[in-house]
Amino acid sequence: MINPHPGLPELEYVMPASLDEASKFLIEHTGEAKPFMGGTDCFVRLRDGAWNLKYLVNVKGLDGTNEIRFDPKNGLTIGAAVPMNKIVSHPDINKHYPLLTEAARTVASYQLRSRATIGGNICNASPAGDTIGACIVYGGKLNVHSIKGKRLEPLASFFKGPGKTVLEPGDIVTSISFPLPPPNHVGRYIKLGRNKISDLAIVGVTVLGYPDSNAKSGYTFKIALASVAPVPLVPLKAEQILADKPLNENIISEAAQAAMDSCTPIDDVRSSARYRKYMIRNLTRQALTDVWQKIKK
Ligand SMILES: Cc1cc2nc3c(=O)[nH]c(=O)nc-3n(C[C@H](O)[C@H](O)[C@H](O)COP(=O)(O)OP(=O)(O)OC[C@H]3O[C@@H](n4cnc5c(N)ncnc54)[C@H](O)[C@@H]3O)c2cc1C
Structure with missing residues (x-):
């Protein structure tokens, strides 16, 4: 054998x-x-x-990779080597970027979270990475060191496939930077796993919503879906529906259906592709409803 x-x-x-x-x-x-x-x-x-x-x-600990810096004018920078437990307990992150706290808390167990880093979660490029969705909806950009100099890589174009990114040999992600979050935003991360701890997501739904006078509906919703495509997925059609149409339960269901239609999951040891699709529809509806109820208040 x-x-x-x-x-x-x-x-x-x-x-x-x-x-x-x-x-x-x-x-x-x-x-x-x-x-x-x-x-x-x-x-x-x-x-x-x-x-x-x-x-x-x-590469842990080199040149600021262990630091967390929050500036009320410019936003947040989290060193790539910062472990999940430090994110979960950091007061500035809890206060200004609570969705990052919520997502980091769902990674595996307490013990693993004391080693697992946010940079590793991103660079591993698993479509199931729990913190990636929060980093995407908060508009995260990666600071990358290379022998040619430093550059910024937006997360939106960073992932190329399971385990594949735009990084070239010698590239080292040093930190991830976030702009200031939208005022009065509300976030929600729903992770469906086979057990409560220490397993990767069967599916994961990240939603960030906020009042937005530029949107016809009066609200903008950012959505990122985990474990349903070769890369972390942003369902643009669902986001557009929520920006364009007056919000109610039916529109939220329509957006959740659009999120489901955008997925191309696979069958694997954790779940069938079909189950993943239906759970994306149900959990997107749930996450959107939770967020909408809170931002309406
Ligand atoms: C038992 C167990 C349970 C787990 N549960 C979860 C879970 O619930 N949710 C979840 O999202 N993940 C989970 N994981 C996966 C893993 O713990 C996370 O992805 C973690 O955040 C990885 O961080 P790390 O620092 O350990 O990465 P590492 O193992 O150090 O690196 C991961 C990848 O990133 C590359 N890399 C690392 N640092 C850099 C850098 N600075 N620049 C460029 N590339 C770099 C490495 O070469 C490697 O390809 C689990 C893993 C185990 C073993």
Whole structure:
């Protein structure tokens, strides 16, 4: 019988002194080295034999990757190596970006959240990543270090497929920056898992809503869906319906149906594709209703 868990291979642990050193090393060893932070995704891949590497490069703690900074004029920057528990307990995040807190709290267990980082959750590029939806609806942009210099990558165009992003060898995500959130916004993340803790989402629905005088309906809703497409999915048609038509239960149901129609899920060990589609419709309706009830008040 084939051993499904061959165990961790021997590899070298590299601890660069600077981001430049890390980027250079990663380029020199393209194909045999990867950056890591918490390691909660990397070590599983290595253990299962999905990756065959010679080097793991620890980029945690380099140049501000552990910091959280909030500025009331410019918004929030969270270092890529900040673990989920720190996000859950940070007063500025709880106060100004509560949807990030809510999403981070749903990641696995307390123990895992003390290692799992927000940067790792994003760079792992799993369509099921729990914090990605909140980062998208808050308009997050990634700060990326490379040997050519620094650049910003909007999350909207970052994901290319399961485990695939626009990052090139030597690119290191250092932090994620968010603009100030819309005034009076309300957020909701509903995660459907096989159990209450420590499992990836069968589906996940993130909704952020706020009063908006530029929208015909008087409200804007941002939506991101997890585990229903090769990349985290923004159902644009559903968002448009909610911006254009006067809000009521029927319009919310119409938008939830549009969200369901935009999904292209797969069958896997967690669920059938069909179940995922129906749960997206039901949970999108629930999340939109919860948010709308609160912003109307
Ligand atoms: C038991 C278990 C339960 C889990 N449950 C959940 C869950 O409920 N929800 C969920 O969303 N996830 C879950 N995960 C997945 C994982 O914990 C998260 O995705 C976590 O946030 C990854 O962060 P990390 O720092 O450990 O990433 P790492 O393993 O360090 O890295 C992940 C990926 O990102 C790349 N990377 C890391 N840092 C950088 C960087 N700075 N720049 C560029 N690329 C980088 C790595 O090369 C790798 O490809 C679970 C994992 C386990 C083992």
